[in-house]
Amino acid sequence: MIKATVYVTIKQSVLDPQGVAVRGALHSMEFTEVEGVRIGKYMELTLNTNDRNEAAERVTEMCEKLLANTVVEDYRFELEG
């Protein structure tokens, strides 16, 4: 069993409207020290394999095909176990 933790973030050059909205909400709650907010996704995948190289290859493929929209998002992942 390998646990893959995938982080998908919006590219720096792309506007993150969800982040802007959260920043606005935090400001209206007096958290005015918040200068910027970027929101991404965090995914934990449990893989039924023990081959780390194979897992890395397969998770890359999953990110490219489904988990991330590589036009506007970046991804990175960590394997564990």
Added chain:
Amino acid sequence: MIKATVYVTIKQSVLDPQGVAVRGALHSMEFTEVEGVRIGKYMELTLNTNDRNEAAERVTEMCEKLLANTVVEDYRFELEG
């Protein structure tokens, strides 16, 4: 400037329908080694302060009040800078 990275995850005992849907999609794409998927949020906050203790306290307050729904979600964060 302090950068806070916040991870919000659905509690283990709570069903994660988004994760179930992604797992189903991965299976239909022949990624059958995926046993489970849990989806959470990943947030990067830039804080205009240099006091780490104060930042930790304020980010905890933001999580409790807005960023996480503590009934069904857990959160953790890291500070940097």
